[in-house]
Amino acid sequence: MAREQQIKLTVNGRSYEKTVPARLSLADFLRDHLHLTGTHLGCEHGVCGACTISMNGRSARSCLALAVQADGAEIVTIEGLRAEDGTRHPMQQLFLENFALQCGYCTPGFLITAIELLRDNPKPTEHEVREAISGNLCRCSGYQAIVDAILAASRLELA
Amino acid sequence: MKPAWFDYYAPHALDEALHLLGDAGHDGRVLAGGQSLMPMLNLRILSPAVIVDINRIEALNRLHAGADGLTVGALVRHADLLRSPDVREGWPLLWEATTQVAHMAIRNRGTVCGSVSHNDPSAEHPSVLVTMGGTVIVAGTAGHRELPAEAFFTGALSNALEPGEMVVELRYPRQPTGTGTAFVEFARRLGDFAIAGAAAMLTIRDGICERARLTVVGMGDGPLRLRAVEEMLTAHALGQKEAQDAFAEAAAMVVAAVDPTDDVHASAAYRRHLAGVMAAQALETALARAGGS
Ligand SMILES: Cc1cc2nc3c(=O)[nH]c(=O)nc-3n(C[C@H](O)[C@H](O)[C@H](O)COP(=O)(O)OP(=O)(O)OC[C@H]3O[C@@H](n4cnc5c(N)ncnc54)[C@H](O)[C@@H]3O)c2cc1C
Ligand code: FES
Numbered sequence: 001m002a003r004e005q006q007i008k009l010t011v012n013g014r015s016y017e018k019t020v021p022a023r024l025s026l027a028d029f030l031r032d033h034l035h036l037t038g039t040h041l042g043c044e045h046g047v048c049g050a051c052t053i054s055m056n057g058r059s060a061r062s063c064l065a066l067a068v069q070a071d072g073a074e075i076v077t078i079e080g081l082r083a084e085d086g087t088r089h090p091m092q093q094l095f096l097e098n099f100a101l102q103c104g105y106c107t108p109g110f111l112i113t114a115i116e117l118l119r120d121n122p123k124p125t126e127h128e129v130r131e132a133i134s135g136n137l138c139r140c141s142g143y144q145a146i147v148d149a150i151l152a153a154s155r156l157e158l159a
Numbered sequence: 160m161k162p163a164w165f166d167y168y169a170p171h172a173l174d175e176a177l178h179l180l181g182d183a184g185h186d187g188r189v190l191a192g193g194q195s196l197m198p199m200l201n202l203r204i205l206s207p208a209v210i211v212d213i214n215r216i217e218a219l220n221r222l223h224a225g226a227d228g229l230t231v232g233a234l235v236r237h238a239d240l241l242r243s244p245d246v247r248e249g250w251p252l253l254w255e256a257t258t259q260v261a262h263m264a265i266r267n268r269g270t271v272c273g274s275v276s277h278n279d280p281s282a283e284h285p286s287v288l289v290t291m292g293g294t295v296i297v298a299g300t301a302g303h304r305e306l307p308a309e310a311f312f313t314g315a316l317s318n319a320l321e322p323g324e325m326v327v328e329l330r331y332p333r334q335p336t337g338t339g340t341a342f343v344e345f346a347r348r349l350g351d352f353a354i355a356g357a358a359a360m361l362t363i364r365d366g367i368c369e370r371a372r373l374t375v376v377g378m379g380d381g382p383l384r385l386r387a388v389e390e391m392l393t394a395h396a397l398g399q400k401e402a403q404d405a406f407a408e409a410a411a412m413v414v415a416a417v418d419p420t421d422d423v424h425a426s427a428a429y430r431r432h433l434a435g436v437m438a439a440q441a442l443e444t445a446l447a448r449a450g451g452s
């Protein structure tokens with residue numbers, strides 16, 4: 001069936017097998033089919049970054065991928081950042097300590113983006129941090145606190 | 160904000176993809192990185208009946224730097240170019256332009272061939288391909304054909320593909336020795352589409368400009384090559400004083416040649432002014448990198 005397809009994928013370490021419509025976005029799949037509502041949708045056309053998840057180890061907009069394209073993929077969402085015992089990811093902790101969120105709508109996308117940045121470039125300059133988060137919009141924080149949190153994480157040797 | 164229904168295929172072989180596209184004709188669309196197509200589907204600007212997802216065709220994931228040039232297959236992502244030391248060293252114009260394409264998450268998915276096919280008037284890749292004199296390799300059920308970059312771009316968001324055809328590869332020649340290049344652009348925020356930008360490539364021998372290429376973007380029509388400026392600069396001495404005068408003249412020629420329109424991002428007058436500034440900056444930087452003044 002070209003309009004529906006069965007997919008098998010791993011999300012936050014758990015395997016799923018589901019039949020989905022081909023036109024379903026990965027974001028809607030995560031939210032509506034797997035009930036992982038931590039992935040937020042702001043614009044649904046790639047501009048705001050709220051829906052950013054990690055797909056096969058690289059950040060991606062879940063509003064710009066189809067669920068069927070994730071067949072065989074490994075996905076990590078905000079729900080997958082916490083340790084099994086519930087401890088926050090160090091980046092989450094530093095966002096908290098630096099007041100890098102207010103309403104929290106943009107935060108899942110920022111966290112995924114920030115963690116990828118430090119994996120690829122463990123000691124970024126402030127400009128590199130600003131470049132890396134340029135595709136994520138935050139309407140509350142004014143960004144400075146987010147930059148502070150990511151720079152604080154870079155001093156921690158997260159990797 | 161949801162796409163209309165479509166039939167979805169994700170073939171593993173190029174032949175299969177070409178047959179699907181051939182059968183679909185006008186109703187078919189290639190899905191590569193999805194970073195331009197998915198927004199258009201979500202907003203229902205487009206609602207194709209058939210989507211052919213090429214992401215599972217491993218043969219298209221080919222990035223190869225050889226003696227005769229660089230080959231960029233249809234699944235090579237912007238981020239793949241940025242991670243390639245060969246590209247950074249041998250095709251610095253392409254590398255520098257790619258650093259200015261969108262944001263990390265978009266660069267992880269979006270493809271170079273997709274950018275070229277989409278031909279957004281502010282996009283970097285079409286102008287780089289034109290400036291470098293690259294070639295587009297097109298495939299359809301009837302076979303392959305090769306198009307010089309300039310013949311491929313046919314106006315904003317348009318290209319020379321026939322229904323059922325797709326781009327399988329781009330080729331970028333090696334640049335001659337003594338060449339300097341630069342890609343500069345101005346955008347309100349890092350990673351945004353440029354309001355104006357310019358790509359320059361200068362080959363200098365003994366202080367004389369042997370070959371010049373200049374293209375501007377953001378003027379409404381896809382990459383615009385400034386042949387008159389290139390001719391003016393060719394055989395020109397480009398010492399410090401001469402270069403200053405020549406590039407000021409080049410900027411004035413660019414301002415006179417472009418014909419942008421007003422939009423929400425910038426007025427036509429501002430865009431036109433910026434095109435001249437970007438052109439002069441690109442030429443100055445290219446000259447310095449070529450080892451000139
Ligand atoms: C927030 C945001 C910011 C962006 N900023 C920039 C920017 O600054 N500069 C820039 O250049 N781009 C920018 N882009 C667009 C991005 O670069 C896209 O990656 C690119 O334009 C299209 O590549 P794609 O692989 O994603 O193509 P897709 O979205 O998959 O396809 C785009 C179009 O090209 C066609 N197509 C794709 N591949 C082929 C092929 N091989 N043969 C024939 N047709 C094909 C598709 O059918 C479709 O019509 C931005 C996008 C977003 C969402
Ligand atoms: S919802 Fe995906 S980028 Fe805004």
Ligand code: FES
Binds near residue numbers: 100105107139
């Ligand atoms: S914390 Fe509210 S949008 Fe960023």
